Amino acid sequence: MLVVLVTCTSGLWAARGDLTLVDLAKPAGGYTGKCYAVTAYAGKWESDLSPAFCASGGSVAKAIRLSARHIRASYREYVRNQFNGDIVPDGALAVGFYHASAAQTFGDAMWNRVYRGAVVFDVASLANRRIVSATVRLTIGLGIVPTDTGPVISTNVTQLVAPWLRGDPNYGFVLKNSDENTGAFLNKACLTVYSDPVLEITYY
Numbered sequence: 545m546l547v548v549l550v551t552c553t554s555g556l557w558a559a560r561g562d563l564t565l566v567d568l569a570k571p572a573g574g575y576t577g578k579c580y581a582v583t584a585y586a587g588k589w590e591s592d593l594s595p596a597f598c599a600s601g602g603s604v605a606k607a608i609r610l611s612a613r614h615i616r617a618s619y620r621e622y623v624r625n626q627f628n629g630d631i632v633p634d635g636a637l638a639v640g641f642y643h644a645s646a647a648q649t650f651g652d653a654m655w656n657r658v659y660r661g662a663v664v665f666d667v668a669s670l671a672n673r674r675i676v677s678a679t680v681r682l683t684i685g686l687g688i689v690p691t692d693t694g695p696v697i698s699t700n701v702t703q704l705v706a707p708w709l710r711g712d713p714n715y716g717f718v719l720k721n722s723d724e725n726t727g728a729f730l731n732k733a734c735l736t737v738y739s740d741p742v743l744e745i746t747y748y
Contacts, residue, residue: 575599576599577598577599578598578599579596579597579598579599580596580597580598580599581593581594581595581596581597582594605676605746605747605748606746606747606748607744607745607746607747608670608744608745608747609742609743609744610665610666610667610742610743610744610745611665611741611742612663612664612665612741612742612743613664613665613666614662614663614664614716615637615661615662615663615741616631616661616662616663617631617632617636617637617638617639617659617660617661617662618630618631618632618659618660618662619632619638619657619658619659619660620657620658620726621655621656621657621658621726622654622655622656622726622727623654623655623656623657627726632659636661636685636737636738636739637661637663637682637719637737637738637739637741638659638661638735638736638737639659639660639661639719639720639721639735639736639737639738640658640659640721640733640734640735640736641656641657641658641659641721641723641724641725641732641733641734641735642655642656642657642659642733642735643655643656643725643728643730643731643732643733644656644731645728645729645730645731652729654728654729656725656726656727656728657726658721658724658726659721659735660718660719660720661718661719661720661738662716662717662718662719663680663716663717663719663741664714664715664716664717665714665716665741665743666714667705667708667709667714667743667745670709670745670747671709671711672709672710672711673709673747673748674747674748675702675705675706675709675745675746675747676702676746676747676748677700677702677745677746678700678701678702678704678705678706678743678744678745678746679698679699679700679701679702679743679744680698680699680701680717680741680742680743680744681696681697681698681741681742681743681744682696682697682698682738682739682740682741683695683696683738683739683740684696684697684736684737684738685736685737685738685739701717701743704717705743705745709747719738721734
């Protein structure tokens with residue numbers, strides 16, 4: 545459908561600043577090649593007809609689903625008084641932490657590991673397009689914590705993706721937990737493994 549947004553901004557039309565949405569049924573042959581004009585009104589007052597807008601092939605928003613080009617997961621841990629770190633072998637998007645500790649007579653022991661995931665989507669085919677919205681969707685796999693909903697969760701990333709379409713560097717997304725305390729002395733875990741990351745973009 546084509547939605548026309550009319551707003552009153554000056555003179556008599558600024559009295560209330562109302563917004564009126566007009567929902568036009570899609571023509572049998574689509575919008576391409578059709579022309580439309582609108583008027584603005586407030587009470588009994590109505591403006592002159594606007595200049596006509598003629599829809600072209602790029603006038604209707606389109607949507608695309610992009611699969612991840614690169615997926616990488618890594619961990620950092622503190623164990624036996626030293627830090628270690630490496631790439632998670634299977635590349636699963638593990639995000640969260642695992643804390644283990646033990647109070648002992650001859651010295652306490654602890655092991656803390658923090659996981660991060662990273663994912664990159666190739667948006668080069670949408671260069672210079674005007675973005676409407678962008679959403680990352682992930683499927684929850686192992687280790688669901690009580691506050692998660694699923695199996696698919698999503699987050700709005702429009703403000704992050706829009707600059708990439710304008711030519712800014714695309715470094716992808718890093719998924720991390722708010723708790724990355726590798727010096728914690730406690731027993732606690734919050735670890736979620738995600739899969740099937742997709743980036744959904746609506747654009748003109």
